[in-house]
Amino acid sequence: MTSFSMAPLFRQSIGFDRFNDLFESALRNETGSSYPPYNVEKHGDDQYRIVVAAAGFQEEDLELQVERGVLTVSGGKRENSAENVTYLHQGIAQRAFKLSFRLADHIEVRGAALTNGLLNIELVRMVPEEAKPKRIPIGQAQCPALEGNQAS
DSSP, X not given: OOOOOOHHHHSSEESOOOHHHHHHHHHSOOXXXXXXXXXXXXXXXXXXXXXXXXXXXXXXXXXXXXXXXXXXXXXXXXXOOOTTOOOSOOOSOOOOEEEEXXXXXXXXXXXXXXXXXXXXXXXXXXXXXXXXXXXXXXXXXXXXXXXXXXXX
């Protein structure tokens, strides 16, 4: 029996509860970058966090941008300021990168912080009142349109 992993569907979509959109993005043959590694976390019903391992980068090396529902995190390689340093082994990669995350409707970026080599991006779902589901009570209807159609 072949098992199907759903992990690739949830890796780059934040706040989606609709499988249709997730399958559509998974079927588009986009190869996502695995550098730098990152986590997508859900904290409660309406709070999310993206944690990007940004070891070796400083705040001025990183850029976050939201455009048309896509959050883009990019990091650039900075100039080596220590001219007289010779690396015998350089295991901390500082190459340029670009990660993109498609955000669901009403997901907003609340802030970002770089702490101990981890870039934490806080996201929250802010659903306006008019977009929230409304419960309609069922009872004796007093609809004027229905009263005119009733036989007397």
